[in-house]
Amino acid sequence: MDIKVTTSAPQKQPNACLVLPLHSGKKLTGKIAKVNERCENAIARAIKRGDAVSDIGNTLILHELINMSSERVMIVGAGESGKVSRTEFRKICTSMANALCDSGAGMMIIQLEKSLFLKDEKAQWYAQTLAQILVNSQYKFTRHSDKKEPPARLKKCFIVVEKKDLRTCTQAVKSGVAIANGQSLARDLGNLAPNICTPVYLAKEAQGLAKSNANLSTKILTEAQMAKLGMGALLSVSKGSRQDARLICMEYRGADTKKKPTVLLGKGITFDTGGISIKASASMDEMKFDMCGAASVFGAMRAICELQPKSNIIGVVAAAENMPDGDASKPGDVVKTMSGQTVEILNTDAEGRLVLCDSLTYIERYKPAAVIDVATLTGAAVVALGKVSTAIMSNNDKLADALYQAGQITGDLAWELPLWEEYQSQLDSNFADIANIGGSPAGAITAGCFLSRFAKNYKWAHLDIAGVAWKSGKEKGATGRPVPLLMEYVLNNA
Numbered sequence: 014m015d016i017k018v019t020t021s022a023p024q025k026q027p028n029a030c031l032v033l034p035l036h037s038g039k040k041l042t043g044k045i046a047k048v049n050e051r052c053e054n055a056i057a058r059a060i061k062r063g064d065a066v067s068d069i070g071n072t073l074i075l076h077e078l079i080n081m082s083s084e085r086v087m088i089v090g091a092g093e094s095g096k097v098s099r100t101e102f103r104k105i106c107t108s109m110a111n112a113l114c115d116s117g118a119g120m121m122i123i124q125l126e127k128s129l130f131l132k133d134e135k136a137q138w139y140a141q142t143l144a145q146i147l148v149n150s151q152y153k154f155t156r157h158s159d160k161k162e163p164p165a166r167l168k169k170c171f172i173v174v175e176k177k178d179l180r181t182c183t184q185a186v187k188s189g190v191a192i193a194n195g196q197s198l199a200r201d202l203g204n205l206a207p208n209i210c211t212p213v214y215l216a217k218e219a220q221g222l223a224k225s226n227a228n229l230s231t232k233i234l235t236e237a238q239m240a241k242l243g244m245g246a247l248l249s250v251s252k253g254s255r256q257d258a259r260l261i262c263m264e265y266r267g268a269d270t271k272k273k274p275t276v277l278l279g280k281g282i283t284f285d286t287g288g289i290s291i292k293a294s295a296s297m298d299e300m301k302f303d304m305c306g307a308a309s310v311f312g313a314m315r316a317i318c319e320l321q322p323k324s325n326i327i328g329v330v331a332a333a334e335n336m337p338d339g340d341a342s343k344p345g346d347v348v349k350t351m352s353g354q355t356v357e358i359l360n361t362d363a364e365g366r367l368v369l370c371d372s373l374t375y376i377e378r379y380k381p382a383a384v385i386d387v388a389t390l391t392g393a394a395v396v397a398l399g400k401v402s403t404a405i406m407s408n409n410d411k412l413a414d415a416l417y418q419a420g421q422i423t424g425d426l427a428w429e430l431p432l433w434e435e436y437q438s439q440l441d442s443n444f445a446d447i448a449n450i451g452g453s454p455a456g457a458i459t460a461g462c463f464l465s466r467f468a469k470n471y472k473w474a475h476l477d478i479a480g481v482a483w484k485s486g487k488e489k490g491a492t493g494r495p496v497p498l499l500m501e502y503v504l505n506n507a
């Protein structure tokens with residue numbers, strides 16, 4: 014889809030749909046009032062009949078209105094003028110995008126009118142959000158079928174803005190499209206079958222990304238190399254699997270090498286059976302999504318390559334498969350981590366923290382300005398915050414707040430859980446420095462506490478995305494979260 018920002022609607026409008034927000038109130042104002050006049054009150058009549066309503070996200074397409082240069086006019090409910098919240102604006106865009114995709118329109122035109130804006134929000138936020146939602150609405154997973162999908166009908170979008178906003182909105186649309194493209198990659202990787210998407214497959218994906226981007230290079234560690242570094246925890250997870258683990262590092266250099274990088278670290282368990290502490294069979298297929306943290310790091314790196322920010326960003330993915338086997342880790346096994354701390358593996362299903370802890374030690378070599386790990390780490394995070402919000406845990410209040418704010422701005426919501434000292438003793442072990450589980454109370458927090466022991470030498474935040482990374486049921490599939498949140502953080506703070 015090609016999205017263009019202009020200051021006036023295009024002259025030629027073949028197979029187009031003009032989108033008009035409808036606010037509540039008796040009188041039509043702004044663009045929709047002008048159009049209504051031109052088409053001899055057809056819109057006012059549709060409102061009177063009750064077909065067009067101002068409720069947020071309601072849509073109605075009218076065809077072949079008199080005197081109009083576009084064949085379709087879509088009226089989309091936009092609530093109260095000047096009082097549309099960010100969440101409501103996203104709803105409006107989503108309904109509009111879905112209705113457009115269902116229609117035969119090949120082109121759409123929308124004017125970003127003042128009536129849609131909140132007082133303290135700039136035009137560029139609206140342009141970026143709209144672009145991102147438009148691209149996202151066309152996502153389809155097709156990698157497992159040779160059947161040719163018909164191409165999307167909607168090919169061109171014009172966003173009309175005021176002259177003073179043209180430059181910033183053009184840049185904002187670029188960002189929105191790049192972020193949506195990153196999300197598409199994250200969704201694709203998440204949705205791929207676990208017999209295809211293995212640690213080695215992910216390593217190849219990284220190399221492919223580096224091949225087409227001059228600023229990106231990769232370093233990929235094999236199991237032998239990780240053994241040399243003493244990554245006993247990470248290797249204890251892949252031990253029972255026929256699939257070799259990989260530690261995948263993607264290094265994006267957009268600034269002077271002296272500038273400290275931001276490191277994004279993703280949990281990449283390409284399938285989590287639980288190992289010897291095996292999971293129940295029901296819905297176990299969904300544990301192919303246990304690499305969605307890694308997928309979001311890939312998505313962010315792709316968006317970063319597209320936008321070329323002047324900063325240094327390292328994407329690291331800890332990729333392994335967790336399987337039961339004669340050689341798999343057992344409950345009671347003790348392993349030595351790269352940090353020197355020993356871990357008693359009381360439950361082989363708490364494997365995410367085992368691959369992450371050695372990765373957290375490994376990335377010290379980058380001397381990071383900040384580290385953000387992203388992981389589908391605990392069912393407890395889903396219990397705590399549901400499928401709405403990511404859980405943030407951090408050793409730095411400013412970093413936690415920046416991530417919370419990024420969630421507010423993008424709608425990719427995140428909320429902080431405490432990592433208080435008082436929780437740490439739940440990880441005490443009788444036989445090693447630390448146990449890999451902390452009992453059922455505060456399960457998301459004790460997982461965070463476990464990671465915190467390996468993240469003492471830099472600013473660090475942990476994002477538990479177990480609730481938000483994918484949807485179950487009829488809509489089963491990866492969401493591409495938290496790529497928008499990560500990108501909002503990276504573009505403003507890195």
Ligand code: BES
Pocket residue numbers: 285287303360362363364365389390391392393395450451456479480
């Ligand atoms: N990948 C799972 C977490 C998970 C479970 C995410 C269900 C989304 C839905 C993780 O590896 C895991 O199994 N965690 C255990 C930890 C427990 C053994 C301390 C869990 O949450 O049950």
Ligand code: MN
Pocket residue numbers: 285287361362363364365
């Ligand atoms: Mn597990």
Ligand code: ZN
Pocket residue numbers: 282285303362364365389390
């Ligand atoms: Zn897992």
